[in-house]
Amino acid sequence: xxxxxxxxEKDTPGKNRHFMMISKLILILTxxxxxxxxxxxxxxxxxxxSETDYGDFNWALIVVLLVVxxxxxxxxxxxxxxxxxxxxxxxxxxxxxxxxxxxPFFCINFYCWYCLVSGLLNPFLFLTIPGVILIxxxxxxAFLLTTSLPDVIYMIIYLIKHKRKPxxxxxxxxxxxxxxxxxxxxxxxxxxxxxxIKDS
Numbered sequence: 799x800x801x802x803x804x805x806x807e808k809d810t811p812g813k814n815r816h817f818m819m820i821s822k823l824i825l826i827l828t829x830x831x832x833x834x835x836x837x838x839x840x841x842x843x844x845x846x847x848s849e850t851d852y853g854d855f856n857w858a859l860i861v862v863l864l865v866v867x868x869x870x871x872x873x874x875x876x877x878x879x880x881x882x883x884x885x886x887x888x889x890x891x892x893x894x895x896x897x898x899x900x901x902p903f904f905c906i907n908f909y910c911w912y913c914l915v916s917g918l919l920n921p922f923l924f925l926t927i928p929g930v931i932l933i934x935x936x937x938x939x940a941f942l943l944t945t946s947l948p949d950v951i952y953m954i955i956y957l958i959k960h961k962r963k964p965x966x967x968x969x970x971x972x973x974x975x976x977x978x979x980x981x982x983x984x985x986x987x988x989x990x991x992x993x994x995i996k997d998s
Contacts, residue, residue: 818881828870871944882955890989967991
């Protein structure tokens, strides 16, 4: 369909095209689950560090929240692929909000792992520190990827499908999305460059 000199793809009859919006809403829900999981670990750990009674670790709750977080982390990626193929809007501004909400999460997360590593500073447990640090980095990076990959995947599919050349800001944005804290800058760059590419 041609309208106002631009080619507009016709919607598929009888089918809703809301996969990207659902993807972003699930992403917001995922962040809420991340915080719930973090608090279920951080509050008892804070009690141990401060030598006060904040309750014991509820391992059943932690496992359930972890499983839910894993599932919710995967679903937005799947929905994003479907939405990108259907030419739906990426709603990148929602990702900006999500990334902003994740800043306190990462700060608390790093503090939790710091407390854990500090508790291992004795001759009998010292050799376990490198392993704990590696696990901490991998787990934290998984949290980062679940909030970064949907927009990165969408932009790659969009550029390939519409045969557009990525601008410098888009490339930098995608690159920054894989770094701690600079991922917030990355999503802002992606948001701006996507609008420029789409309008050009």
